[in-house]
Amino acid sequence: MRGDWTAGTSRTVDLGYEQLLVLEAKPGTKVRVLYGNLWLTEEGTSQDVFASSGAELALKSRGRAVIEGLGEARVQVVDTAPTWMQRLLRLADPTLLRRRIASLGRSIAGRTGGASAARSGGECTHTS
Secondary structure, three states: OOOOOOOEEEEEEEEOOOOEEEEEEOOOOEEEEEEOEEEEEEOOOOOOEEEEOOOEEEOOOOEEEEEEEOOOEEEEEEEEOOOHHHHHHHHOOHHHHHHHHHHHHHHHHHHHOHHHHHHOOOOOOOOO
């Protein structure tokens, strides 16, 4: 798994004995143990992980993840950027498509005013 990281936001955190790092994570977020030992638990998973220097872990669930230093530890957390395929799949999500179409319709209706009401069957009166 080493070297298989996608570009994204990276941060390095030093943890003291029993010090916690709480993350709002998503699947694919990477945790690398630069030195020391840690205990990782994730919301939505039943298995905790103990890791030591050199270990690289990929978070599996969306939600809160807690990393505890078991002694002095340094960890690097990388929120990976989505791949082009993940972006494409997100664009094709039916729920997101409906929201985008509804938003576009409201935007167009706001710009055209009464003309859209006449086209959609609504009443439009003309006074002279």
